[in-house]
Amino acid sequence: MRTVAAVNRNPKKTVVKDFDLKPGRVLARKYEVINALGKGWEGEVYLVREIATRIERAIKLFFPQRNPKDRAARFYAQKLHKLRHCPMVIQYYTRESFIFHGIPITLLVSEFVEGELLSDFIARQPGKRLSAFQALHLLHALARGIECIHQMKEYHGDLHAENIIVQRYGLGFDLKLLDFYHWGAFSRENVRDDIIDLIKIFHEALGGSRYYSRQPAEVKAIIRGLKRTLILQNFRNAGQLREHLETLEWQ
Numbered sequence: 001m002r003t004v005a006a007v008n009r010n011p012k013k014t015v016v017k018d019f020d021l022k023p024g025r026v027l028a029r030k031y032e033v034i035n036a037l038g039k040g041w042e043g044e045v046y047l048v049r050e051i052a053t054r055i056e057r058a059i060k061l062f063f064p065q066r067n068p069k070d071r072a073a074r075f076y077a078q079k080l081h082k083l084r085h086c087p088m089v090i091q092y093y094t095r096e097s098f099i100f101h102g103i104p105i106t107l108l109v110s111e112f113v114e115g116e117l118l119s120d121f122i123a124r125q126p127g128k129r130l131s132a133f134q135a136l137h138l139l140h141a142l143a144r145g146i147e148c149i150h151q152m153k154e155y156h157g158d159l160h161a162e163n164i165i166v167q168r169y170g171l172g173f174d175l176k177l178l179d180f181y182h183w184g185a186f187s188r189e190n191v192r193d194d195i196i197d198l199i200k201i202f203h204e205a206l207g208g209s210r211y212y213s214r215q216p217a218e219v220k221a222i223i224r225g226l227k228r229t230l231i232l233q234n235f236r237n238a239g240q241l242r243e244h245l246e247t248l249e250w251q
Contacts, residue, residue, distance in 0.1 A: 014103055016063045019044050026051070027107060028096040031059060040179065042066045047112060057093070058112040061105055073106040080110065083152055088145030088177050113176045119161035121169070122205050129207035132219050139202045139222070140245045141173035146194055147238035155190035159197035161204060195235050196228055218250060 018039070025033040031048040034056070038045045043062040050057055062073050073095065080092035091111040097104050118138075122130060130138065142164075149156060156177065163178040184190065203223050206215060212223070222244070224230040235241040 015065050016100065016103065016105075019061055019100060019105075021046060021061075027059070027098045030096065031057065031109070038178075042072055056112045058090070058110050059096075059107045060110070061107045064103055064105065067106060070106055073108060077108055079154060083149055083154055086145065086148035086152065088148070088175055090176055090178070113165050113167060115165040115167040115176065117162060118164040118166055118175070118201070118205075121166045122161065127207065129211065130205045132206065132216055135202055135205045136219070136245060136248070137172050138205055139198065140242060141175050142198050142201065143238045143242040143245065145175060145177070146198065147242055150191055150194070150238050153186045155186055155194050156197075157184070157190060157193065159194060159201060161201055164201075191237055192232055195238065195241065196231060198238070198241065199223055199231050199235075200226065216250070218248060 021027075021033045021036070021044075023033055023035055027033065027048065030051055032051055034047040034049055036044060037047050037058065043060055043066060045058060045060050048057050048059050049055070060076070067073050077092055077095055080089060083089040084091060090113055093109045093111070096107050096109060098107065099105070122128065125134075142159075146156065146159075158179070159177075165176045165178060166173060167176060168174040199222065203209075203212070203226060206212075206219065212220070212225075215223070222234075224234070235244065
């Protein structure tokens with residue numbers, strides 16, 4: 001029954017709804033599945049072990065209907081490669097393929113990043129929110145990481161607490177981005193969307209609208225009621241946001 005549910009064939013298009021790969025399954029004769037890590041619109045992500053070296057990797061499998069002529073996989077790999085020197089971007093290694101119920105499936109191999117989702121990190125803090133001091137450090141780490149991406153004439157396009165991993169936290173945050181979703185070409189509007197998303201994450205980390213009135217004036221001057229036009233008056237790119245945080249003076 002699982003096979004029927006996973007694959008829907010018709011004369012025009014083959015639709016894969018899920019892969020449901022079990023631990024121990026070998027892919028491309030090189031990678032042993034350990035467990036699933038997540039599922040999205042484009043496909044699924046698994047933790048695997050490279051058989052020859054026993055090194056753990058992450059692989060992204062693309063649903064064929066979301067990857068026509070391998071365009072999505074090619075775009076994703078090229079973007080990760082272009083941004084390989086940006087510290088917040090996961091390192092891409094190689095492209096492989098395997099056969100799933102007679103269908104060729106593309107998989108991309110990248111580094112496996114240990115840590116926890118930012119959303120989970122926030123949820124286990126006292127009151128399920130960060131202090132203003134912690135949240136400012138988080139925002140600074142995000143702005144610094146996204147600044148590198150913007151400088152490479154790229155953008156993320158879908159920043160939120162569910163696709164950011166916290167690797168370490170001390171005086172600051174060590175973060176990694178999980179996914180790049182949008183295919184569109186780089187534009188000023190894309191950059192601005194990333195900035196708005198960063199401020200939304202900052203606002204969410206502080207506890208959202210419920211606690212907004214209690215925030216210091218310096219914090220409110222960044223969030224600006226989440227009004228897009230007001231935020232963009234101050235911060236047109238991630239570099240401006242980073243510089244503001246590094247020169248911020250408390251009253």
